[in-house]
Amino acid sequence: MPASVCDTGEMTSVKPLLASSTESDVETSVGIVTERPWNVIVWNDPVTPMTVVVVVFRRIFGYSNNKCTQLMLTVHHEGRAVVWSGQRERAEAYCVKLQVSGLQATVEQDA
């Protein structure tokens, strides 16, 4: 059973879940297969105005102005930022929206 991943627009990480069961006096652990989340990455470029990055984040993800500004500054100073994590299909859809808005964006699976 795949573990559910956060799909609320918040950045999350998914850790492997362990379910334990006890049979007689022997405890066994059953590993549950989980899928690592997919990250949407936005990359820095030397021409895009900062205000454009902020309004694109707000429009696409609906984040607060503060969060959009923080993400924009992370992109600016660190060269890239993870702007969303979750299911692959939604990550790709967000990536497409960002590219359509002219930002350099890619998806990658969480390490």
Add this chain to the structure above:
Amino acid sequence: MAGKLFVRRRDGRVEVRVNDTGRMMLREFFVHVVAGERDGEHEWHVALNAPINPSSDVDDPLSTLARQSDIASNAELSLMTSNAQFLSDAEAWAWLSTLQVALRSTAIVHGILSDEKLETCPPEVLEEIRTMQQFLFDLSACF
């Protein structure tokens, strides 16, 4: 071009206060994006088709198709409304997206991938980039 180029009105529409020269520039940018998306030989075509998942040899065709159709739709809508004095919210967003796509495509085809490259690029390219940035500054303030 003095004053704000775009102003959000109380009724929600965006007023375009760009003069004829500015409109001609905007129209040219929009035409290039439409052509770049439709014409595989256009110099912007590669810039418009960056990989979605660089770790994969081939992108999901549905995602690629969605991107192509959305970029083309925005650019076509921008072109159709390039003479309008007032833009709806969706039209103004299409203008912003298309301008931003044009800006990044211009930077990519001229190899401007760093601040240093931007500072040393030919003056006419820098002027074109600064013009697009000015449009984008003012338009983004409406959102």
